[in-house]
Amino acid sequence: MNKTFTSRLEELLGSKKVLSSESELLCYSYDATPLTSFKPDAIVRAYNEEDIQKVLEFATQENIPVTTRGSGTGLSGGSVPVNGGIVLVTSAMNKIIEIDSEDLSVTVEPGVITANLHSAVEALDLFYPPDPGSMKISTIGGNVAENAGGLRGLKYGITGDYVMSLDTFFVDGSKVKYGTKCVKDVAGYNMTKFLVGTEGTIGVFSKIVLKLVPKPKTKKTFLALYDDVIDAARTVSTIISRKVIPSTLELMDQTTINCVEDYSQIGLPRDVAALLLIETDGHPAVVAEEANVIEEACKANNVRTLKIAKSNQESDELFTARRMALSAVARAKPTTILEDITVPRPAIPEMMALIREVAGKFNILIGTFGHAGDGNLHPTCLTDERDLDEIRRVHEAYEIIFDKAISLGGTISGEHGTGIAKSKYLPRMVGPKAIELMRKIKACFDPAGRLNPGKIFPLER
């Protein structure tokens, strides 16, 4: 791309909004996905809808790709510009436009930080449950594009369950508003639900309406410690089979516990094989009843110790520690490669056993943590990108893990998205017919394939 390209973009938007120096191109070449980096040709920071429209129209004229980006915390390469072109950053569009506490919804721009939205609505006794691990910096726009999950998924669902309406720009710069603030809305195809999780390959969101729920009155947090990771995994299915759905049911194995404790120093026991972080919330009477069932389920599965958080602060510390798990395991080795498989809950013990077996067979270090309550596990390889032989073994191990997850009726990605990282495995999971259909849908919206190319479907080179 030549100099005039950038200068025309600057003319169009003002030089403040266009970044194109060598350092800037480098800094917008990555997100949180390991070993993935592609430089764009320019970066545009959008401040309003007009900027988005101008960029898309400009890119159409120039026939170049556009990749939308929030804070760049994605874990499947969703905001990495594989084919260069323009990276369209929406993080400066960060206004909470309206909190409708009468009708329980919130209208935001895509750049609002997830945790900022949490504190704004919680101040009004309202609740926006989706809480991805990166919520302190991730943006709502990115959460919607990736259909992000989090710790509260099993009881409250994930981002997509809260999206009511989306103002969306398409690749030619045209805009459509889908959805309403109505709880019921069956007019036409449900395009709102379709757009959620399309990973920036279909459109660019400029305004998002999210459903809110009342803030739970009370909660109880447990920390259950185990001498065998399989016992912890069995506890998960025992709780669910006894008809209790906790608001959080998280698992960490010994490797993860030690790394998290190294960082947070909140007194997690280093000698246990696994722990479960369990929380039930809601009306005090319900919480008390569910707490009994949870206790019994833990005891029925050889729990070593069962602790109850004494205060909100103690419970917050445990949750923060869990959210840090991915970054904390990164301290053990220079390179961290994580995956995002999800299996039906009764299959968790079998999946955990396979992960353990594979780690031994390929002689690699795997730390596993995850949202066991919804079957979503993050087996994470702690490795060193300079050791090419080990990296090869890591990939071989993941092949086996993916195949197992699929054979158990599970999925290759629970919440991180397909992106670049998992596009290779998608056909294996959904079959050629489904891929063909997805390609046709993509072509309807973006025939030239300029919107976030290389994601979901591997690039045809």
Add this chain to the structure above:
Amino acid sequence: MGKGFDPDEIARSLSTLDVHDYGDVLQCMRCGLCLPTCPTYRTDGLETQSPRGRVALIKAVIDGKMKASEEFVEHIYHCLDCRNCQTVCPAGVKAGELVLEARYRIEENRTQPLIKKFLLNYAILDQKRLSKLLAPLKLYQISGLQALVRKYDILKLVSDDLQFMEALSPKLPSRPLSEEISEEIPALGTERGRVGFFLGCAMNLIFADTSRATIENLTRAGFRVIVPKEIQCCGTPNIAEGERKIYREMAENTIRIFADRRVDYVVTDCAACGSELKTYREIFRKNPTFAGKAEEFSNKVRDVSEFLDSVWTSDIKLGPLPEIVCFHDPCHLRHGQKLTYPQRNLLNRIPQLDYRELPDEGQCCGSAGIYNITHRNRSMKILQSKIEAIEKTKAQTVISSNPGCLMQLAYGATHWNKSWNVVHISEVLNRSLRAGEKTG
């Protein structure tokens, strides 16, 4: 720049940093959790202004994916070195330290300006020299010229930068503290131990009365205080500007001086000095002959709040101070030394003192050594956020424990017309001790 700037040599030397190495650069898994705490990212919202971005830039230069351009150097100098990123990084990436080591490798490979060489390689070696350099400023203040200049805004006509620096400069004591006190000050009452006092340059030359209060607080706690007069600078300015040769010489000298005095502890009331002195063990880690001595020295170093909080027994009498206060954590205390509790414990012991927490989770004030002079616009934006946070606490007194922060916050108060006082924690503790004595 330009002349005497060798990008290839910089790239080569970056691959062997100093204390850290390429493995520490790889440690960053780019999760982005450092972004919301970084003052420059909070100000600009740009990835290039974030710890994750800086580590990525260093990695790209080492990997040969980018040239060590002048723009790269600029980005490396945009960091305030507040180390907030190191506090929050779950993976243990030392982004701030990596930036400082990159500066070292940059400066090694480009010609140094004369003024910088004069300050970092010569002036800083001797506090008497530094004192003489400040003489014109002192004369300017004593003569009444300052009052005149300020009254008629004369410096505005000369240079905006000069006017800013003038406004930033506090009133200087007539003589440095080192020329006024004896080298050993006995404990009041039964002696509990020997404390070596590291009298930092800024405390000695600018905040002499504060350090006098610190020393009194120490003697009242039952410690004999030894103040070696021949100590040099702790080296913070050198390390911030990428100078490590003179730094190591001064550090070795300091370690020897305190070893000779056979002290039980080395206490300082300057957060920056404290942080640096505790870092000596890291800086000499790879030096087989000196590592042990550096380790032993750093283990003895205590910030004044950290020390008093651990030695003040319940029979210390503190008098009431009925005022609303907040504490601005110097980055070198909160992030450099990971200390948050001692200063709060001490303040909460003072009767009737209404302590309020600043609602910004340890953000930098923008002083950052000479950052407020080298990057004034950025520094002022960061200071403005700090002033807004202070405002929310309704504090009458803003307490801190680092000379740079004290000057910056005092400037901010004047600039934005705030009525609060800015003081060092030693002075607050000293007032309370004296009030306690009166009430018996």
